[in-house]
Amino acid sequence: MAEAEFIKGNEAIAMGAIEAGCRFYFGYPITPQNDIPEYMSRHLTDVDGTFIQAESEIASINMLLGASSTGARAMTSSSSPGISLKQEGISYMCGSQIPGVIVNMSRSGPGLGGIDPSQGDYFQATRGGGHGDYRTIVLAPHSVQENYDLTMKAFDLADKYRNPVVILGDALLGQMKEPIRRRKYRKKEFPKDWAMTGAKGRKKRLLKSLYLSEGELTDHNWMLNKKYQSMKREIMFETQFMEGAKLVVVAFGSVARILKSTVQMARDRGMKVGLFRPITLFPFPSAALDKISHSIKNFMAVELNTGQMLEDLKLSVGHKKNQVDFYGRPPGSIPSPDELFHEIKKIYKKRIG
């Protein structure tokens, strides 16, 4: 096993990307993700890769579209307002089935907002974000190690489904330092019989999202939808203290890691609280939550926003006689484990007694 290294969250993403064979990175400055382009600018040239700081977010997402369309592994990263600017490009990539990895180390909004952690981009990430009926796979790490591991996984998923993959972190996950262990990337082969590599000696290829003849776009959209449905086999989640739990707290990303301490505190005080942490936000682990809801009736979503993942939770377990409660903390401050314990205790008292 590799030695543990003390690494910053953003750098772990960049390291994971290079290990997974990413050789093209296109970015633009925005806090709190600048360590990613900075790391890439220092290290991509060591592996004969290309680093370009583009003139805008639109340029960088479309450089990603271009590089990926040749079959190369490529990545861009930004933070919330920058990700908003990239949406048209992401929509084109989905429509043309061009893979690519997009990192959103999100900050707070709306507008220029602030640079502190937030989960306000959940809807944008999981509902497509741009125009048209499409989805991207969304991975939500909660530690620096996961930043590293999930970035490697993101490249495989992007190639496997010919679809953009979004890594949704936030300022906390990007800026903090933790020990991680590097591991060797096991190369998986994904035949790219669609890549733009020059048509000499073979039939020409076409990557496009424009379909004008009668019914053509209908078929295209149904085909894409089928693909999005098939992504369900990639669902990942983590549970903690589920044995005998009476209340399940559901949370992702940075707030989930704070809740790990909170749930431990609750258990120490004899409260039967469990934690369910979705790792894939799209596809959302609805089936697993539904299964749990046959034996546990009380759920509580905790998010660093005013209620977004809450809707997916309600769609998963909101039927029957289940109770779904919510605690949200909009950006501007990060809740401590104690504060969250206080909120959970209130709900626990109300629902369980």
Add this chain to the structure above:
Amino acid sequence: MQKTFDIPRELMTGEDLAQPGMLSCQGCGASLAMKLALKGLGERTVIAVPACCWTIIIGVYPYSTLKVPVVHVLFETAAVSASGIRAGLDMRGEEDVVVMAWAGDGGTFDIGIQSLSGVAERNDDILYVCYDNEAYMNTGIQRSGATPMGAWTTTTPSGAVKQEKKKDIEKIMLAHEIPYVATASVAYPDDMIKKFKKARTIKGTKFIHLLSPCPPGWRIDPAMSIKITRMATQAKVFPIYEVENGKYKINVYPEKKIPLKEYFKTQGRFRQMSEDLVKAAQERADRSWESLIRMDGEA
């Protein structure tokens, strides 16, 4: 011995519209630049600020260090947002209010150039100011289209210096044939205030390019920031001139010949610059200066 500059008293009259409490670094050119700009423009001014150091310098909401209204706008839209404000003010009959877009070099040379070009093509009646500190300083010294060749930034590949040339933004703006294009520097405050006073009286798109020192980004002692900025003009890498309706006028003639190398030596960001790059930069500066003198002579 460098001559110190007296700012004529008549230029510094009236209340300071830029108040103390700015959240800038020591030796920041951008905060001084705003103070001088508002001396020239007066209180009938509305400012549009995109993402740049000034979104921070202004202070934490609801406080503002400026005594004129400020609208925070998108990174890529300083110019067009200012046009919108202009249209709104005109409709209200407040035509004497000057609308100033106040953007950094990233927001001007890179992401904002599309909207700036659109505004210039329509000759919208705004004043566009780029305070140029030659990199994305607010986010931590990333290279921009305004970073000079030979400067180190945190995103110049392999930790080396920038190999590409700085865009000639004046030429780009002049190609739009707008009524007023000028350069100015916080090291020449009298010239700068006069230019803002003049810009206020001109109808159409005005573009002022300010060289604005950034001690953390340039790797200089904050106490030296004005001196070094003045050297940029003395070494002819940042000539101070204006072009009014196509007529060139050089406003500051360097008193003595300073080789560009001396200017580079004053800053940590140029430490890794090779002799070849220094030579290339000197040749480029000489060429631009000669062409500027020719244009000035034709006027």
